[in-house]
């Protein structure tokens with residue numbers, strides 16, 4: 001599951017010419033109350049027009065992403081995608097949909113959690129492995145930064161610094177990444193330290209050899225550290 005976190009760096013230079021196309025929707029059943037949900041599948045995608053951010057968040061108009069954890073719309077149980085039972089898939093032709101059970105036809109797509117729900121999912125024990133905890137805590141980090149992304153000119157200091165719960169979340173992200181010595185892990189920890197205003201620690205994360213593909217991101221984050229900037233920023237703005 002870790003792959004999704006850092007996929008933006010891998011994809012950066014490999015934007016393909018494939019068009020975005022969807023496969024059949026998968027039908028999922030909640031293991032608690034049997035409620036039916038659906039989820040899109042992707043056949044092909046490309047990363048053209050991607051927007052990349054210093055915290056690793058990225059958006060791709062032609063490569064939508066889907067939630068790994070969600071909440072059953074009926075019983076409210078938090079569920080990892082793999083905890084659902086896959087019971088089938090929607091036919092490609094809309095004409096065939098009339099023969100399907102009503103519950104399939106009316107099924108809602110699984111959705112991303114909100115900031116508060118991610119915290120609640122942790123309280124309910126869904127962060128039961130380091131990998132799952134890291135996924136949720138990075139989602140929390142991104143959801144907090146989402147509040148800044150569109151209003152970036154309004155901030156001179158990272159607003160999370162006044163919120164101990166948010167700071168603790170980011171420190172936990174750093175801790176969870178400590179056993180990972182991949183370049184992405186060092187970049188991510190550098191960014192987390194930078195956003196916390198711990199510029200010395202941030203610099204130490206970047207004082208090592210990086211492969212060429214990472215150098216531009218490393219340079220841009222270093223520049224922000226020198227400026228003592230703590231705000232999430234867009235990457236690769238020429």
Ligand SMILES: [Zn+2]
Nearest residue numbers: 030033072075
């Ligand atoms: Zn349910």
